[in-house]
Amino acid sequence: MAKDAAPSPLSNIRNFSIIAHIDHGKSTLADRIIQLCGGLTERELKEQVLDSMDIERERGITIKAQSVTLDYQAEDGEVYQFNFIDTPGHVDFSYEVSRSLYACEGALLVVDAAQGVEAQSVGNCYTAIEQGLEVLPVLNKMDLPQADPEEVSQQIEEIIGLDATDACRVSAKSGLGMEQLLERLVRDIPPPKGNREAPLQALIIDSWFDNYLGVVSLIRVFDGELRKGDKVEMKSTGRHWDANVVGIFTPKRTETNVLRAGEVGFLVAGIKDIHGAPVGDTITHAKTPQVERLPGFQKVKPQVYAGMFPISADDYEAFRDALEKLALNDASLDYVPENSDALGFGFRVGFLGTLHMEIIQERLEREYDLDLLTTAPTVIYELLMDSGEVIYISNPSKLPDLSSVAEMREPITRATILVPQEYVGNVITECVNRRGIQKDMQVLGNQMQLTYELPMSEVVMDFFDRLKSITKGYASLDYSFERFEAAKLVRLDVLINGDRVDALAVIIHRDQAEPRGRVLVEKMKELIPRQMFDVAVQAAIGGHVIARSTVKALRKNVTAKCYGGDVSRKKKLLQKQKEGKKRMKQVGSVEIPQDAFLAVLRTND
Amino acid sequence: MTALPPLSLYIHVPWCVRKCPYCDFNSHGVGHNAELPEDAYIDALIDDLAQDLAMVEARPLHSIFIGGGTPSLLSPAVFQRLFSEIRARIPFTPDIEITLEANPGTVERSRFDGFREAGINRLSLGIQSFNDAHLTTLGRIHSGDDAEQAVLAARSAGFDNFNIDIMHGLPGQRVSDALADIERALSLAPAHLSWYQLTLEPNTEFYSHPPRLPEEETLFDIQDEGHERLKQAGFERYEISAYARSPAQRSRHNLNYWQFGDYLGIGAGAHGKVTRTDNGRLSALRRWKSRQPDAYLRRRADPRGYVAGQQVIGDDEIGLEFLLNALRLVEGVETELWSARTGLSLEALERATARVRQRGLLTLNQRIATSDKGLAFLNDVLADIEPPA
Numbered sequence: 001m002a003k004d005a006a007p008s009p010l011s012n013i014r015n016f017s018i019i020a021h022i023d024h025g026k027s028t029l030a031d032r033i034i035q036l037c038g039g040l041t042e043r044e045l046k047e048q049v050l051d052s053m054d055i056e057r058e059r060g061i062t063i064k065a066q067s068v069t070l071d072y073q074a075e076d077g078e079v080y081q082f083n084f085i086d087t088p089g090h091v092d093f094s095y096e097v098s099r100s101l102y103a104c105e106g107a108l109l110v111v112d113a114a115q116g117v118e119a120q121s122v123g124n125c126y127t128a129i130e131q132g133l134e135v136l137p138v139l140n141k142m143d144l145p146q147a148d149p150e151e152v153s154q155q156i157e158e159i160i161g162l163d164a165t166d167a168c169r170v171s172a173k174s175g176l177g178m179e180q181l182l183e184r185l186v187r188d189i190p191p192p193k194g195n196r197e198a199p200l201q202a203l204i205i206d207s208w209f210d211n212y213l214g215v216v217s218l219i220r221v222f223d224g225e226l227r228k229g230d231k232v233e234m235k236s237t238g239r240h241w242d243a244n245v246v247g248i249f250t251p252k253r254t255e256t257n258v259l260r261a262g263e264v265g266f267l268v269a270g271i272k273d274i275h276g277a278p279v280g281d282t283i284t285h286a287k288t289p290q291v292e293r294l295p296g297f298q299k300v301k302p303q304v305y306a307g308m309f310p311i312s313a314d315d316y317e318a319f320r321d322a323l324e325k326l327a328l329n330d331a332s333l334d335y336v337p338e339n340s341d342a343l344g345f346g347f348r349v350g351f352l353g354t355l356h357m358e359i360i361q362e363r364l365e366r367e368y369d370l371d372l373l374t375t376a377p378t379v380i381y382e383l384l385m386d387s388g389e390v391i392y393i394s395n396p397s398k399l400p401d402l403s404s405v406a407e408m409r410e411p412i413t414r415a416t417i418l419v420p421q422e423y424v425g426n427v428i429t430e431c432v433n434r435r436g437i438q439k440d441m442q443v444l445g446n447q448m449q450l451t452y453e454l455p456m457s458e459v460v461m462d463f464f465d466r467l468k469s470i471t472k473g474y475a476s477l478d479y480s481f482e483r484f485e486a487a488k489l490v491r492l493d494v495l496i497n498g499d500r501v502d503a504l505a506v507i508i509h510r511d512q513a514e515p516r517g518r519v520l521v522e523k524m525k526e527l528i529p530r531q532m533f534d535v536a537v538q539a540a541i542g543g544h545v546i547a548r549s550t551v552k553a554l555r556k557n558v559t560a561k562c563y564g565g566d567v568s569r570k571k572k573l574l575q576k577q578k579e580g581k582k583r584m585k586q587v588g589s590v591e592i593p594q595d596a597f598l599a600v601l602r603t604n605d
Numbered sequence: 606m607t608a609l610p611p612l613s614l615y616i617h618v619p620w621c622v623r624k625c626p627y628c629d630f631n632s633h634g635v636g637h638n639a640e641l642p643e644d645a646y647i648d649a650l651i652d653d654l655a656q657d658l659a660m661v662e663a664r665p666l667h668s669i670f671i672g673g674g675t676p677s678l679l680s681p682a683v684f685q686r687l688f689s690e691i692r693a694r695i696p697f698t699p700d701i702e703i704t705l706e707a708n709p710g711t712v713e714r715s716r717f718d719g720f721r722e723a724g725i726n727r728l729s730l731g732i733q734s735f736n737d738a739h740l741t742t743l744g745r746i747h748s749g750d751d752a753e754q755a756v757l758a759a760r761s762a763g764f765d766n767f768n769i770d771i772m773h774g775l776p777g778q779r780v781s782d783a784l785a786d787i788e789r790a791l792s793l794a795p796a797h798l799s800w801y802q803l804t805l806e807p808n809t810e811f812y813s814h815p816p817r818l819p820e821e822e823t824l825f826d827i828q829d830e831g832h833e834r835l836k837q838a839g840f841e842r843y844e845i846s847a848y849a850r851s852p853a854q855r856s857r858h859n860l861n862y863w864q865f866g867d868y869l870g871i872g873a874g875a876h877g878k879v880t881r882t883d884n885g886r887l888s889a890l891r892r893w894k895s896r897q898p899d900a901y902l903r904r905r906a907d908p909r910g911y912v913a914g915q916q917v918i919g920d921d922e923i924g925l926e927f928l929l930n931a932l933r934l935v936e937g938v939e940t941e942l943w944s945a946r947t948g949l950s951l952e953a954l955e956r957a958t959a960r961v962r963q964r965g966l967l968t969l970n971q972r973i974a975t976s977d978k979g980l981a982f983l984n985d986v987l988a989d990i991e992p993p994a
Binding site: 565 | 615774801802803804806821825828829845846862868870875876877878891893922925926929930978980981982983984985987988989
């Protein structure tokens, strides 16, 4: 859209998102829409544009929401302004998804016609329906020979309750059915409502930090107009800022100097800290402080914590700087210094979920070239103390003396699992083993939808991987925090040659402590290399040892023959050994490899 | 400035009949009855030595070691010529040790008299095992009986001072098999035994197609029981894998490596190391020669000479190299050798070894030596030494 174009009337605007499971073809579909509207040339399209981070592209998921404004010449002769808002596609980012959807009047539910509906899409789709969005089912990958549109349409009707008889059938890859889809967008998705004369009310869909501009916010204007130079107020902080740059993404960043009710675009207001423009916040003019906040604002809170430690103590400063930089762009990333007896100085870092954790760890290692050791993730526990005080614990080694604790409570999630019927038995067994309580079970065609209440600690503990492996990859999962609930919890300590290793402690349900302890010490025994002396590995609750194993001492470690005058190979070997040693962590006199610190995660293998 | 270290000469012969699957030396299989370019190679060796002479600095040679490959594939006559040419350039000490590596094949053992006449006074026989099945696994082309015949031939040629190489930890080997090999070796009354563990080295057939080696505990049992048996038989272990009937029968050439002495290396792929002083600072010059036999031979007409590369080992590495060698000796070395050979201070040695001494793995007084435990865990000891600079 050129910046001198006449403003689009509200009736000619369509704001929509795409809801899709990972690899059901969201990016390809988005690219195709952009191309048909002339937003990019064929050559520019070669690179998928919306997923801009390397990791996003590799994992096929969107971490940050983005948008693109497009002009579409419809068959009725009118030009429509399409604002396509891309949403994150993973359970860890459900709050961001809900804000993106709130900014839209419609959504395309994209389902792979060969694979069918997955739980992730179901969760997001319900959010969209609850928020009153018009949801348009789209069957993608119709060019595949195994596409089964009848079956998948039936699934959509049974699982989501949407009428799919009229679903668009497309292949984003080949372009099949795409024109009809755009026409349907115009016809079925309602135009935004809003009053361009009213005081400004706009929603922050997402914010990120740009090295040159500072914080850039993606916004949807509901009422009024935002112009370059306006003085604006952030409702959550009450602080005032100057709207320095106002524009849209085409998908290139384009300054238009004005955004009107119904439109989506960006604002740069000289904000240096991402917490100054939080996702879900409301923007108005400084002169109209009476404008109300849009509903649903939440301060994002980490759900999962892990200790992260640089392998080399020399990297501590670099690690801190890297976390600072990442936090500039990620308001959900929380970190405080942590000092572990076993691992030295590091940080306890809070994440939205385990995927978020993996992404952050990968970015730290890849973009900042850090070697990190990450401890097993833990959830937050709520403790009611005898004094009546309520405290929250995100680090098992910081658990206070239990004699002063009146009640320990763990976070409970509501998990929805979609799985083909033949695997239901496996899934139920797994959920029971993880202390799940079944809340609902529905037959939906060939699929079953199971709803469980599961302790979050169990979900965080490789549940998704496990679910995939016991269902040949067919199960899909969606979960969200429900409440804290009292539970019989204990701290399981690991002792290496009698020394408690703080970084290995886990909080665990009493009934599971013994079996887990036994598996854990066996796992540790496999992972700790044999050393010059016996290494005793014990699992204990309080002072009481519940499981033990021994890594038998090596009897020798010496290279047999070293002659001839060429010592270069021997030196290389020594260098390798020294480097291997560096990657180990010294606990007392015992060298422990990094893997062992994650053994607690793999006790279900 | 202290005197320069003793000087040895290593001569490499890069051919063998068939390359063994465990061998990572610079050795090229040429098949039976191959015509080797003997004279051309000897000419090249002499030429190669002439180009290294500047590094000798008026020292006599106290040992020569001819290794390979299978140097006993060369005829005695060429050694005669080789030694007289060497002697014309570098004097020999009166008691010089001249060792030849030999295989126990029939052709080789018919040459033992000639080798003796050429001036070779020590043989090192690559027997490896007396067990025919294990010899086959190792790709050896001789039998257990051949091995015994070779020893008898060596003895009748006048070689009382000979070494037998025996390997242990072979695929499928039990403790009793390893002990049986030791018994047969002992029955041949060698002066010296190299009894060493088979290891899978990169760039070997065994490395890319690893055989199944005995369990770790079996390997430990073999070593413990083997050491015990050798000790009982009067063989003193003076280095990780080297045993001698008396101190006089230790390998002088190898001791020179372990005591961080100097050596020239001539022949295809040979490595040499000599001490240098620049403005009173010690360093070591490492130099290695062109590896491929044909390429090596062509270097005669090459203005670059035979050197393929060289490197100065300075303060940052020389100390570690010293310890890498010296600590292989059961008794270690006299502590004063440290400064004499590396130019580094005693304090540097104390700092470098502080942690391993504290762990009880090493002692430092008149001598520097590992403890029994330290010797068994030498790899850990070396990995725990701080770079002494």
